[in-house]
Amino acid sequence: MKQSLFESRHQPDWQLFSAHLDALEKGKADPASNQSFVSEYRRICHQLALAQERGYSSHLIDPLQQLAMRGHQQLYRHRSPVGMQVLSFVMAGFPQLVRAQWRFVCMAGLLFFGSLIGMGLLVYGFPDLVYSVIDPRQVAEMEIMYDPAARRIGQAIERESSDDWMMFGYYIMNNIGIAFQTYATGLLFGLGSLFFLLFNGLMIGAVAGHLTGIGYGQTFWSFVIGHGAFELTAIVLAGAAGLQLGWSLVAPGRLTRGEALRLAAQKSLQLIYGVILFLLIAAFIEAYWSSMSWPAPIIKYGVGAILWALVFSYLAFAGRTAHAPD
Template structure:
């Protein structure tokens, strides 16, 4: 690419970065106006590398080098702000975002929790229905996992206490895999997210209905009620993020599909950041609390009810003091 075309293509990006940089240097930058500073700094470094590789004029290279050096100083000077932004997102930004995106969140929650409840009731009423989703060996393995006589409950219930950290890592990878699959498949015009929301809802509902019917309800429900507050809501929100991407592709309005997708992705990725946080919390609870049998099911029900209340209150009330739009 010729230098003048390169400059024309990226001049606006460099000007935006310069404006942010000057605001930071004067100490008058607002957090909201500099959210993209880190990404813009990386892009500037990429442009500098391209200019050097292609042998563009020394004037352009010097200009980009100066911006990169100033950006480097500000990036590491203000990197502590990232921690403050993360805390702000957890305390207020995430619940505010969920309330703003209530439409896709409602659709995803209806598909996921609706299919879960309906399938659970059907499987409890019609025992053979479980085999339409799971083969006999999988059903047998599921029964073994929640056997009331097991030393521990859930996956790998024969493990020792020392393996809890290993299981914590396993649950993180498993949960995030499900969440990312549900989110990323939204690029198939939202159909992929709808499919995985429905599929996971049917699977979880079928297992719940079957285990309740055969009398394992105490071990199963006392196991899932704690981490389910975070894991199940996270799956629904991952689906909502995927639906947002899909809707941008289906109905971009007056924007080009690429631009509509870019704008939708900014909010969708923020949703996914909250989803990952919730899935990590769910993995921790599942590894270190849900599987334990040293406490009574009643205590687990009380703790689980408290966690569900906490999660619901978080999304309903957190962040309202900032008067963000709902």
């Protein structure tokens, strides 16, 4: 079905649902009309899924996404306690939002992982290149942290396991700071997010290439593979959210830049909620599992592979529902 026909056929439904949402948000809804709200909401979600599947333009999909999100908020505000709303977001809302923003996610992933892999290979092939990216003192610290003889891997100073909770807090603050920086600088027409995706990718790639080249690869990779599933994915999603902000300013479409930015911020902030959840999980794994030196590398690789598969499956399949053809 052509987009113009789809839009003309369903425009009355969208206007009706928008008016219903306005009334609910102002507390002026007719109780009798609330009985039809759930069916209206499901119809909007179904039409949004069809529009995305058929590749209709963002001028059609973005307003539908906004209606669906507003409907979701009203539905669970009136029907579910806060705990259920959070559970619904974690189990379905967040992965659905990631899939809905797949273009920004793919762009951020290519920038980050492309620069990481590219720099890693370059430094592995040309070892002295690492010093053009990272200060020699920091390189020396990295070598100490990932020395196979270290009792606690990934830490510049030996620590007792009882201090893991301190590292947990440090990892949370550090990682959330990086993610927020990558997201918020998207307000610079997306250029800030582009920069930090590339910068972080180049830095991590340089470290990975150098440590692999000097024979510390097994220590390094067995350390990062576990928490990296959540941490690296979170950086990509933060970058995607920032690129979404930037794109709303570069190409606002029929909206004013202010209105386009407001809509983009509402969607991207929900992505950031999920990013924070991922970073909390990553910090826990890094503090209490990754730094341990007693598990054999093969065990860490196995656990890491399971975690990567879990993250991919969650983002790709969680919250999916069957839709009938229209």
